[in-house]
Amino acid sequence: MKAKCFAAALLSMAMAVPAYGAQAKDEEQYKTCQNAVPEYVELFKSIINIDSGSNDKAGLNRKKDFLVDYLKKAGAEVETLEAAGDRKGTYNIIARIHGKGKARILLCSHYDTVWPAGEAAARPFRMEEGRMYGPGAGDTQSGVAGSVTLLRMLRQMKYDDFDVITLFLNADEELGSEGALEQLLREAEKHDVAFSTEGGGSDGESVAISCRGGGDAVLTVKGKRAHSGRPHLGHNAGVEMVRLMNTMLDLSDKEKRTDCTWTMGSFGTNNNVVPDLATAHMDIRAASLGEFERVKNELLERASRVTDKGCTAEVAFSVGKPPFEYSKSTAILADAAESIYAELGRKLVKTHVPASSDANWISQKVPTLEGLGISNANPHQKNEYSSVKPAPDRLYLLARLIQETCRGNTVPLGAK
Ligand SMILES: [Zn+2]
Structure with missing residues (x-):
């Protein structure tokens, strides 16, 4: 019942948002995205080489310490929240950057993987023909490295047309997010929009508009x-x-x-x-x-x-x-993403995902778009990888989505 009212409310809010039309590519911004790729690759390599299987507490905490340190150096305000229930002893990471605008934007990713302790030593980071391999390369360390790089990039650009951009890094998405759920929903409630950074497609060609x-x-x-x-x-x-x-x-x-x-x-x-x-x-x-x-x-x-x-x-x-439903608000976000990709001369693929993700939870509270990772292929398999080539396009996509949101062109602002 509640969910229906929420959907109806979103629908009426979404109707009030002006449509976002096609624009020319922002060359300077694209250059910034290209320049960010080496640090993105370096960060990706670092986190791939730290085990973080959902049940490997020691590994998760090593990766948490690394990410917290990195985010602090990137200029974010960082807190760690101990997970609930059986997940005690593991930590979800919340990093925030503050600006002078109105929009409250949530970025979500998860830093746990499906791989046990020892996998990083057995299958360390390697790059072959522009493809980065290693545990979590296909799910979803490109989303983690991409969103952390983006925060750093926005700080470097001195872009501040938002109230807050919050990055939530979950430590148990692969187990269903029980340890993170309450914290995740609490954050979702406080934001105008959520961009989740799973997936992206093997060539960074897609976003996800629903999950079952x-x-x-x-x-x-x-x-x-x-x-x-x-x-x-x-x-x-x-x-x-x-x-x-x-x-x-x-x-x-x-x-x-x-x-x-x-x-x-x-x-x-x-x-x-x-x-x-x-x-x-x-x-x-x-x-x-x-x-x-x-x-x-x-x-x-x-x-x-x-x-x-x-x-x-x-x-x-x-x-x-619950399902991450293809709603009017998601359609507007996906259309904006499509227009932004058209600025780059690329066609965006909008996918309905058969599996679930944290978008299933977040979308119960806030307009959501999923699949904004850099690139992923063969998730949960030993031949998983992430391609480097689409990285500038994907950073550009996410940065521009944030900007269009800050301009009030995707979701209504200020209701939270
Ligand atoms: Zn995932």
């Missing part, structure tokens, strides 16, 4: 236990569950990017007993809350249609991670 959320449904059927020698005295919960599951096989919707998949199930305790209990689990991925609602209603309706009237069925439905 995840939910699950548990179907429970209750029947009546009996000796299997006298099955007519019982009501077989297992058989009824299979019947019901068969009526629930058409809930996926390719066009709307919804997948409903039965993943686990069980019934019965002994081979000589008619089972009185059966359960099955469905994994649901969808790109909108409306789709989650549709699947939930269909499941409830179909579960009410048992064939064996001695059985009852119920469905417990929950959405774990």
